[in-house]
Amino acid sequence: MGETQERKNICQELGRVLKRHCGDEDRVAADIPGLVITMQPRLCETTHLGLNPVVGVIVQGSKSILAGREEFFYQAGQCCLVGFSKPIFNCFFIPSPEQPFLSVALEIDPRLLAELTLEIPSENAAARASGQTFWAGDADLVMLDCFRRLTQLLDSRADIPVLAPLVVREIHYRLLTGKMAGLLKNRQFDWTRTARIARAVSSLKENYKEPLSVPRLAAEANMARSTFHRHFKHVTSMSPLQFQKELRLCEAQKIMVADGVDVNEASRAVGYESASQFIREYKRQFGEPPQQNAQKIRLANLDKMSGHQGPARETRDPDILALGPLS
Numbered sequence: 622m623g624e625t626q627e628r629k630n631i632c633q634e635l636g637r638v639l640k641r642h643c644g645d646e647d648r649v650a651a652d653i654p655g656l657v658i659t660m661q662p663r664l665c666e667t668t669h670l671g672l673n674p675v676v677g678v679i680v681q682g683s684k685s686i687l688a689g690r691e692e693f694f695y696q697a698g699q700c701c702l703v704g705f706s707k708p709i710f711n712c713f714f715i716p717s718p719e720q721p722f723l724s725v726a727l728e729i730d731p732r733l734l735a736e737l738t739l740e741i742p743s744e745n746a747a748a749r750a751s752g753q754t755f756w757a758g759d760a761d762l763v764m765l766d767c768f769r770r771l772t773q774l775l776d777s778r779a780d781i782p783v784l785a786p787l788v789v790r791e792i793h794y795r796l797l798t799g800k801m802a803g804l805l806k807n808r809q810f811d812w813t814r815t816a817r818i819a820r821a822v823s824s825l826k827e828n829y830k831e832p833l834s835v836p837r838l839a840a841e842a843n844m845a846r847s848t849f850h851r852h853f854k855h856v857t858s859m860s861p862l863q864f865q866k867e868l869r870l871c872e873a874q875k876i877m878v879a880d881g882v883d884v885n886e887a888s889r890a891v892g893y894e895s896a897s898q899f900i901r902e903y904k905r906q907f908g909e910p911p912q913q914n915a916q917k918i919r920l921a922n923l924d925k926m927s928g929h930q931g932p933a934r935e936t937r938d939p940d941i942l943a944l945g946p947l948s
Contacts, residue, residue, distance in 0.1 A: 624762060628698045631765045635680045636723055638772045643723075651775060653785045655728035661714040662721040674805060676702045676796060677726030678760055678768050682716045684724070685921075686755075692921075693757060700760035702801045725768055733793045734805055741797060756801050764799070767792045817842045818856045821849070825861070829868040830892030835861050869893065870906045877915035884911050 643649050643660040650657055661682075683696035695701055714722040771788040774781050796805060821838040838861060839849035853861055869891040877887050888899035903911045 625698075627762055628760065628765060631762070631769055632678075632680050632698050635678070635725065635765075635769055635772060636720075638769075638775065639680060639723055639725055642772075642775050651772075652778060653771060653774065653781055653789075655730070655789070656771065657726050657728075659714070659724045659726070660721050661723075662716055674703055674729040674731070675726050676700065676729060676764075676792065676801075677724055678765065680723040680725065681720045682714065682722030684714055684722070693755070695757045698760060699757060700764060700801075701755075701757040702796070702804055703755055725772060727768075727771070727789065727792060729793065729796070729805070730789075733790065734797060737790070737794055737797055741794070756804050758800075761799065764792070764795055767795060817844065818849075818853055821853065821861075822857070822864070825865055825868060829865055829872070833862055833865050866902060867906065870903055873899070873903065873911070874907065874915065874918075877911060878918045881915075887911065 639658050639660070642651065643658055648657065648659050678700050679695060679697050681697055683694060684701075686693045686695075686701075716722045767788055771785065771792070774785050774788070796802060821842045824838060824841055825833075835850065836846055838853075839846045842849050842852075844852065850860065853859075853864075857864055859867065873887040873891045876882050876890060877884075882890070884900060885896050888896045891899075893899040900911060903914070907914050909917070
């Protein structure tokens, strides 16, 4: 049996298991900590925000990730790893005509990565740290088999407490010794700082329409203002003001694409008082005026739904936005 056929067979087996545990829900946090299943029968779009790296496998359908001006497409049988960097991007879940979009993702534990790094012999260690924040390509059979064994435990819940940690550990080991290792090695020991910045990020997400208060965010992270600003930029590659602006613009893009609202309504909905300022900043962020950009995305998604997807491509672009749970 060739590798392509074996990959297809594993995905089909994964699909049967995941469907049993999704029920009628679009997104399920499974009984295994950090494991998330997503099933979408219709084309839909969502904005992701988070600060934990995630590894995911597309089992059915395909997915388009829109990060600023860049769009990346990957499909069934492919793996995607999202690491530390700017944590805002939009995802479009694209089902096939006959089957829903289906994926499984595991949140990566930086503490476990740090522990394993000390145990892995130097001759087994993969690439050194790289500047990349996003990786997508064909899933190797070993990684697919790990996800198959992990999801199969959902059918035997009594085994989860003992066996799931072993498989999760193996997935982390495979990440550190495989072709995705460089992405994870930059900031794997930063989990304490990242967790504190995550509190501020959550607050920004909840209050992105409101005027920015850096002193309040610094207090929530239990940091001095200058320390907070420096750590925030280290973790997210942006200042708090830039982060808020990107949140607003991504949300505006989302509602214009999904709901067809006009520029004035979109700008007000995300907290802009001036539509002209919104248009300027939107064009600077996405490279096109708002309505033109939203229309292009809608037409592109219709093409994908009609089966005219572009070829899947592997990417290691260091500027791709990251950190949301890819699921």
